[in-house]
Amino acid sequence: MKKGHIYILINESLKENCLKIGVTTIEPDKFAKEFSEGRGLPSEFIVGYEKGIPDCEKAKDLISEKLEGHRFSIQVHKKDSGFFDMPLQKAVALLHQIAKELALPAEEPKEEQYIEVLARETEVERKERIRKEVDDISKRAAKKVAEKREKKIEETEAKENAQIKDIKESH
Secondary structure: OOOEEEEEEEOOOOOOOEEEEEEEOOOHHHHHHHHHOOOOOOOOOEEEEEEEEOOHHHHHHHHHHHHHHHEOOOOOOOOOOOEEEOOHHHHHHHHHHHHHHOOOOOOOOOHHHHHHHHHHHHHHHHHHHHHHHHHHHHHHHHHHHHHHHHHHHHHHHHHHHHHHHHHHHHO
């Protein structure tokens, strides 16, 4: 029975609600940094939530059992697993429940932890909203460019047709 931590890692480069959830025997911040290395993502994973646990193996089994319906396949590295598709707040509640089942003290997550989780979730949501807005602006700009090109082509064709007509009439 190894002591460790259950954790939630988030990465703003991944789709919204794509969370890395699991168990580690090292400090979660150090684990997040090591996990981020060599993945080819523009941003690093950060710890969205963590809790000390007395039994890593049992925690791993409980995570697999309780989160099975939310499992998410992702190809960030040759052997990545433990990704789940769910809102951060729901994941925090589930991990808190798992911690209770592992007979940890039945303390509720501190208000500061929820505020921190909400701030991180809000930051991720804000960046996702900005990314979507940029995509929308890019699409509108591309559409305007295409419309201008089409209009220019039509104008050029109209000029060429007028020139051809003038040539035919002059002969």
